[in-house]
Amino acid sequence: MTLLAVASAFLLGVFLGDRLAPPVSALLLITSGALLGALFLRRIGRSAFPAVLVLCVVIGGLRMAVMTDSTTELARYHTESAIQVEGLVLNDAGPVGSAMWFPVRVEGILSDGGWIEVDGAALVTARPSAQATGRRDPPHIRYGDRLRLEGPLTAPPELDEFDYPAYLARQGIGSVMSFPSVTVLGETQGGRLRSALFDVRRSLHSSLGRSTPEPEASIGQALLLGIRDTIPDAVMDDFRATGTSHLLAISGLHVGILMALVLPVSARVFGRRRSLYLIVPLVAVWLYAVLAGLSPSVVRASIMGTVYLAALALGRPKSILPALGLAAAVMVALSPNILWSVSFQLSFAAMAGIATLADPISRKLQDLLGVLDEEGADSHLPIRALAGAVGTSAAAILATMPLTAFYFQQVSLIGLPTTLVTLPMLPFALVFHGLAGVLGLVFQPFGMAFGWLAWGATTYIVQVVHLAAKLPIALFETGRIAPVLVLGYYGVSAAWFVAHRSGVLANVASRVRSSEVSRSGFSAATKWLAVPLSLGAVLIWTAALTNEDGRLQVVFADVGNGDSALIISPTGRQVLVDGGPEAQDATRLLGSGLPFWDRSLDVVVLTHGHADHITGLLEVLRRYEVGHIVEREAGNITPDYLSWRHAVENEDAAVIQVQAGQMIDLGDGVTIEVLHPPETLMSGTDSDLNNASIVLRVVYGDVSFLLTGDIFVKAEREILSQGIDVQSTVLKVPHHGSRTSSSPEFVEQVGPSVAVISVGADNRFGHPHAETLEVLARYAPDARVMTTRDHGSIRFVTDGTTLSVETER
Numbered sequence: 001m002t003l004l005a006v007a008s009a010f011l012l013g014v015f016l017g018d019r020l021a022p023p024v025s026a027l028l029l030i031t032s033g034a035l036l037g038a039l040f041l042r043r044i045g046r047s048a049f050p051a052v053l054v055l056c057v058v059i060g061g062l063r064m065a066v067m068t069d070s071t072t073e074l075a076r077y078h079t080e081s082a083i084q085v086e087g088l089v090l091n092d093a094g095p096v097g098s099a100m101w102f103p104v105r106v107e108g109i110l111s112d113g114g115w116i117e118v119d120g121a122a123l124v125t126a127r128p129s130a131q132a133t134g135r136r137d138p139p140h141i142r143y144g145d146r147l148r149l150e151g152p153l154t155a156p157p158e159l160d161e162f163d164y165p166a167y168l169a170r171q172g173i174g175s176v177m178s179f180p181s182v183t184v185l186g187e188t189q190g191g192r193l194r195s196a197l198f199d200v201r202r203s204l205h206s207s208l209g210r211s212t213p214e215p216e217a218s219i220g221q222a223l224l225l226g227i228r229d230t231i232p233d234a235v236m237d238d239f240r241a242t243g244t245s246h247l248l249a250i251s252g253l254h255v256g257i258l259m260a261l262v263l264p265v266s267a268r269v270f271g272r273r274r275s276l277y278l279i280v281p282l283v284a285v286w287l288y289a290v291l292a293g294l295s296p297s298v299v300r301a302s303i304m305g306t307v308y309l310a311a312l313a314l315g316r317p318k319s320i321l322p323a324l325g326l327a328a329a330v331m332v333a334l335s336p337n338i339l340w341s342v343s344f345q346l347s348f349a350a351m352a353g354i355a356t357l358a359d360p361i362s363r364k365l366q367d368l369l370g371v372l373d374e375e376g377a378d379s380h381l382p383i384r385a386l387a388g389a390v391g392t393s394a395a396a397i398l399a400t401m402p403l404t405a406f407y408f409q410q411v412s413l414i415g416l417p418t419t420l421v422t423l424p425m426l427p428f429a430l431v432f433h434g435l436a437g438v439l440g441l442v443f444q445p446f447g448m449a450f451g452w453l454a455w456g457a458t459t460y461i462v463q464v465v466h467l468a469a470k471l472p473i474a475l476f477e478t479g480r481i482a483p484v485l486v487l488g489y490y491g492v493s494a495a496w497f498v499a500h501r502s503g504v505l506a507n508v509a510s511r512v513r514s515s516e517v518s519r520s521g522f523s524a525a526t527k528w529l530a531v532p533l534s535l536g537a538v539l540i541w542t543a544a545l546t547n548e549d550g551r552l553q554v555v556f557a558d559v560g561n562g563d564s565a566l567i568i569s570p571t572g573r574q575v576l577v578d579g580g581p582e583a584q585d586a587t588r589l590l591g592s593g594l595p596f597w598d599r600s601l602d603v604v605v606l607t608h609g610h611a612d613h614i615t616g617l618l619e620v621l622r623r624y625e626v627g628h629i630v631e632r633e634a635g636n637i638t639p640d641y642l643s644w645r646h647a648v649e650n651e652d653a654a655v656i657q658v659q660a661g662q663m664i665d666l667g668d669g670v671t672i673e674v675l676h677p678p679e680t681l682m683s684g685t686d687s688d689l690n691n692a693s694i695v696l697r698v699v700y701g702d703v704s705f706l707l708t709g710d711i712f713v714k715a716e717r718e719i720l721s722q723g724i725d726v727q728s729t730v731l732k733v734p735h736h737g738s739r740t741s742s743s744p745e746f747v748e749q750v751g752p753s754v755a756v757i758s759v760g761a762d763n764r765f766g767h768p769h770a771e772t773l774e775v776l777a778r779y780a781p782d783a784r785v786m787t788t789r790d791h792g793s794i795r796f797v798t799d800g801t802t803l804s805v806e807t808e809r
Contacts (some may be wrong), residue, residue: 002049002322003322003323003325003326004321004322004325004326005049005053006052006053006056006326006329007322007325007326007328007329008325009053009054009056009057009060010056010057010059010060010329010332010333011060011328011329011332011339012057012060013056013057013058013059013060013061013062013063013064014060014061014063014064014332014336014339015060015339016057016060016061017060017061017062017063017064017065018064018336018339018340020061021065022061022065023065024062024065024066027058027061027062027065028062030054030058031055031058031059031062034051034052034054034055034058035051035055037050037051037054038051038052038055063333063336064336067336067337071120071121071168071169071172071173071174071175072174073118073119073120074106074109074118074120074121074122074153074174074175075155075174075175077109077111077118077153078153078154078155078175079152079153079154080152080154081152082150082151082152082180083109083110083111083150083151083152083153084109084110084148084149084150085104085106085108085109085110085122085148085149085150085153085177086106086107086108086109086115086146086147086148086149086185087104087105087106087107087108087122087146087147087149088104088105088107088144088145088146088147088189088190089102089103089104089141089142089143089144089145089146089147089190090102090103090104090105090121090143090190091103091143092139092141092142092143092198092201092202093138093139093140093141093142094139094229095229095230095582095583096125098127098581098582098611098612098615099125099126099127099179100125100126100127100128100139100140100141101123101124101125101126102123102124102126102141103121103122103123103124103171103173104121104122104123104124104147104149104177105119105120105121106118106119106120106121106122106175107119109153120174120175121171121172121173121174121175122153122173122174122175122176122177123156123168123173123175123176123177124149124176124177124180125176125177125178125179126141126149126177126179126180126182127179127182127639128140128141128182128639128643129181129182129183129184129639130637130638130639130642132182132184132639133639133640133642133643133646135646136646137206137622137646137647137650138583138618138643139202140643141182141184142187142198143190143194143195143198144187144188144189144190144191144194144195144198145184145186145187145189146184146185146186146187146189147182147183147184147185148182148183148185149177149180149181149182149183150180150181150183151177151178151179151180151181152177152178152180153175153176153177154175154176154177154178155174155175155176156168156173156174156175156176157176166340169337170337170338170340170341197290197293197294198293200291201225201227201291201293203441204224204225204291204437204438204441205221205225205227206622207436207437207438207440207441207447208220208221208224208225208433208436208437208440208451209221209587209619209622209623210440210444210447210448210599210622210623210624211436211437211440211444211447211448211450211451211454211599212433212436212451212452212454212455212458212596213455213587213590213591213594213596213599214232214584214587214588214590214591214592215231215232215235215462215588215591216454216455216458216459216462216591216596217587217591217623218230218231218232218235218584219231219235219248219429219458219461219462220429220433220436220437220454220458222248222249222250223247223248223250223254223426223429223430223433224291224292224430224433224434224437225291225292225293226249226250226292226293226295226298228248228249230583230584231248232584232588235462235466236248237469238462238465238466238468238469239465241412241469242412242414242415242418242465242468242469243404243412243413243414243415243416243418243419244412244415244418244419244422244465244468246346246396246397246400247419247422247426247461250288250292250295250298250301251298251301251343251346251347251350254288254301255285255288255289255301255302255304255305255351256305256350256351256354256358256392256393256395256396257392257393257423257426257427258281258284258285258288258305258430259281259284259285259305259308259309259392260358260362260388260391260392261388261427262280262281262284263277263278263281263388264388265280266278266279266280266281275312275313278309278312278313281309282306282309285302285305285306285309286302286306288302289301289302300331300338300343300344300347300348301347301350301351303327303331304324304327304328304347304348304351305351307323307324307326307327308323308324308351308354308355310323311323321352321355321356324348324351324352324355328344328348331344342403342407345403346400346403346404349396349399349400349403350396350399350400351396352399353395353396353397353398353399353400354392354395354396354399356395357391357394357395357398357399358388358391358392358394358395358396359391360391361390361391361394361395362387362388362390362391362392363387363391364391365387365390365391366387390420390423390424393419393420393423394416394419394420397415397416397419398416399493401415402485402486402489402490403486405486406483406486414468414471418464418465418468421464421468422460422461422464422465425457425458425460425461426457426461428453428457429454429457429458429461432450432451432453432454432457433451433454433458435447435450435454436448436449436450436451436453436454448597448599452596452597455596459596550570550799551570551797551798551799552567552568552569552570552670552698552700552703552797552798552799552800553566553567553568553593553795553796553797554566554567554568554698554705554730554795554796555568555589555593555793555794555795555796556732556756556758556788556793556794556795557580557585557586557588557589557758557788557793558758558788558789558791558792558793558794558808559580559581559582559585559586559589559612559616559758559760559788560580560581560582560585560759560760560761560763561581561612561736561758561759561760561763561765561767562578562580562581562582562585562612562613562615562616562736562758562760563577563578563580563607563612563613563709563710563732563736563758564576564577564578564579564580564585564586564589564613564616564758565577565578565707565732566589566590566593567666567672567698567705568593568594569666569667569668569670570668570670570700571666571667571668573602573666573667573670574594574598574600574601574602574603575601575602575603575604575605575664575666575672576589576590576601576603576604576605576617576620577605577607577696577707578605578606578607578613578614578616578617578709579606579613579614579615579616579617579618579619579620580612580613580615580616581611581612581613581615581616582615582616583615583616583618583619584616584619585615585616586616586617586619586620587616587619587620587623589793590620590624592793599623599624599625600624600625600626600627601620601624601625601626601627602627602628602666603626603627603628603629603630603664604617604620604621604626604628604629604630604653605629605630605631605694605696606629606630606631606644606694607693607694607695607707607709607710608632608634608689608690608692608693608694608709608710609634609636609638609640609641609644609689610640610689610690610710611638611640613709613710614640614641614643614644615640617644617647618643618644618647621647621648621650621651622647622650625652626651626653627653627654628653628654628655628656629648629651629653629654629655629656630656630658630664630694631648631655631656631657631658631694632657632658632659632677632681632692632694633657634681634688634689634692635681636688636689658674658694659674659677659678659679660674660675660676660677660678660679660719660722660724661674662674669700669701669800670698670699670700671698671699671700672696672697672698672699673696673697673698673699674694674695674696675695675696675697675719675724675726676693676694676695676711676715676718676719677691677692677693677694677695677715678718678722682714682715682718685712685714685715686712686714686740687710687712687740690709690710690711690712690715690735690740691711691712691714691715693708693709693710693711693715694709695707695708695709695711695715695719697725697726697728700798700800701798701799701800701801702729702800702801703729703730703798703800703801703802703803704727704728704729704730705728705729705730705732705796706726706728706730706731706732706750706752707732708731708732708733708734708735708741709734709735710734710735710736710741711734711735711741712734712735712740712741713740713741713742713743713746716734716741716742716743716745716746717743717745717746719746720745720746720749726746726749726750727749727750727751728750728751728752729752729753729754729803730752730753730754730755730756730796730803731747731750731752731754731755731756731780731783732756732758733755733756733757733758733768733772733776735767736757736758736759736763736765736767736768737757737759737767737768737769737772737773737787738765738767738768738769738772739769739771739772741772742772742775742776743775744775744778744779747775747776747779747780748779748780750780751780752780752783753782753783753784753803754783754784754785754786754796754803754805755776755780755783755784755785755786756786756787756788756794757785757786757787757788757789758787758788759787759788759789760788760789761789768787773785786805786807790809791807791808791809792807792808792809793807793808794806794807794808795807
């Protein structure tokens with residue numbers, strides 16, 4: 001334990017150096033005293049170890065004292081006025097609503113008419129420019145792009161109850177730019193290896209999206225690539241409420257689970273008498289880290305996992321914890337700021353918990369399951385591997401629980417049991433998503449086949465977490481936890497560890513002994529295949545029992561202040577109208593509305609070229625095979641529309657420019673009439689683009705739906721002036737309930753039984769306006785007014801005579 005004590009002393013010195021900020025002269029004086037004390041203790045025949053520990057504390061303080069702050073150089077140029085900077089993008093841009101964020105290493109600033117060389121990092125939030133959107137698929141800003149930005153360069157804002165500047169400073173960022181103009185000066189100017197890594201990740205991300213529906217695809221991207229930006233908010237809320245969000249964030253837990261799964265298999269293949277079997281989990285850990293983008297948290301977890309395996313290779317499993325301490329000390333010595341990184345603390349705590357608790361917990365599980373751990377128990381290998389994964393997860397949760405309570409002020413009372421229930425499917429989700437992503441790059445049907453299996457495993461996890469989140473005791477608010485309680489928890493744990501050291505640190509390799517063939521009639525290979533084969537059978541029966549019920553379905557999705565609607569005919573033909581303002585809006589609608597195996601659409605309609613209708617369709621065109629694309633070019637060239645044109649050009653679909661009077665026949669008596677725009681588009685109106693919206697009337701028997709896009713009153717009057725029949729059972733209220741639309745004469749002519757308003761909560765436009773609601777109440781008095789803000793997604797089902805409605809909430 002000497003090594004652990006030395007590492008702990010150094011970390012304590014770094015901590016005290018940050019909190020007390022002693023002068024270097026004082027630290028040097030203490031160093032001299034510690035050295036003299038060590039010599040004195042040696043002279044009198046006593047151990048000099050106490051003096052060595054003091055020396056390590058001082059060295060930690062010195063490392064903190066000499067650390068330079070890389071965030072201060074740009075601070076001299078902070079200004080609320082527009083300033084031009086040039087720099088290199090350090091990561092692919094991530095989505096922030098309709099905008100994007102990305103870090104930039106600033107290398108030059110225009111000042112007093114000349115460029116000044118600087119070196120600092122800034123976090124940029126911007127909207128994509130027409131230059132960026134027209135040339136490639138998202139992300140439009142990528143690692144290695146050289147940019148010129150023009151806008152305010154400021155310090156990070158202070159946020160309530162969160163030290164945002166300190167959070168960014170730990171990442172070496174001390175400046176932010178909000179919505180500057182963006183000019184791309186060059187591409188692929190980053191490191192070659194890192195550029196290649198980003199290319200691979202983008203390809204896998206796209207392949208996963210094509211192979212699996214939402215939200216399962218987003219979960220797979222999080223588990224495999226560490227990309228969590230696209231996970232639906234409702235799903236993330238469930239994981240947070242149940243204390244299982246750690247399952248979605250690649251960390252020491254995932255590295256530990258990966259090792260627990262791979263170690264038994266590798267030991268069985270290569271034998272445990274030589275350390276060769278440890279090479280396979282080592283390669284697996286670092287391949288996983290590469291796929292996850294080599295983010296700092298993943299690298300730290302992988303380093304600690306490597307130390308864990310090294311201790312096994314040296315035949316000293318009891319040295320794992322000291323080795324982890326040494327690894328932590330080395331990482332802090334290289335970058336002292338990571339000591340205050342929550343992800344670093346959680347990764348270290350998780351790996352320490354795995355090192356000390358995973359083996360006894362997994363052994364106990366094996367005993368409860370009656371699993372033999374002797375020569376000849378080969379058929380129990382899958383169960384032992386799964387018990388190892390469960391023990392690893394439980395150990396990590398117990399070790400990180402105090403930190404979770406301290407930093408996030410909440411603890412899930414059902415986090416551990418929910419994790420244990422979901423965990424058996426986690427390795428299958430990882431494996432199947434990985435195979436779906438990789439094979440999908442080679443031959444898409446292979447990727448889709450494993451995508452179906454990934455869908456089954458991931459759906460199980462999502463549904464278990466969703467049900468657990470509904471329990472009234474799911475989340476316990478702890479309030480602010482005193483640091484002394486956290487230290488007390490770990491202090492008691494450390495005391496227990498020392499007292500029971502020989503039992504707790506049992507050789508992990510004992511879990512992976514090679515053995516003779518079991519007398520069981522089933523081979524180990526058969527048992528490994530049991531879960532995927534069973535899952536495949538369930539999926540086949542699900543597909544067989546999912547038949548069209550002979551009714552028309554129309555779903556208005558809850559996409560905030562935007563539009564997206566899905567039409568499914570009685571025989572299963574599908575029409576998607578608009579995609580919503582977020583990249584994943586439409587894919588989530590399709591994930592819930594279409595069978596899991598269906599990756600095609602008959603028709604995609606873009607009513608007009610605004611972002612709140614376009615954005616979600618871009619991802620649909622990348623993930624689904626589309627037969628026909630219906631639109632009407634209005635001559636309004638925006639960055640969003642350029643992205644749309646780029647996506648359409650890459651899609652092998654028939655593009656139809658429609659006008660009033662045309663019709664789409666879906667068969668079985670379902671028709672879609674095009675009521676607007678006319679052959680000659682309206683001009684000189686308050687919004688020519690909105691008034692060019694495609695207006696559709698879906699008719700099935702006695703029931704009809706009027707989808708109006710964002711037309712204004714002038715377009716409504718144009719439609720009525722042509723004598724077009726607009727009477728409809730369900731009206732999708734124009735322009736999200738704005739006062740610019742829904743004229744009394746139009747509403748009266750439609751005469752709806754239900755009026756649906758697609759609108760977001762607390763939107764900045766004030767939709768739906770009181771004037772619109774008053775018109776609906778007066779001129780459609782029998783109509784039921786429903787908003788996606790209040791009801792969530794709204795689903796109508798009709799047999800052509802009767803109409804039923806289902807709401808999300």
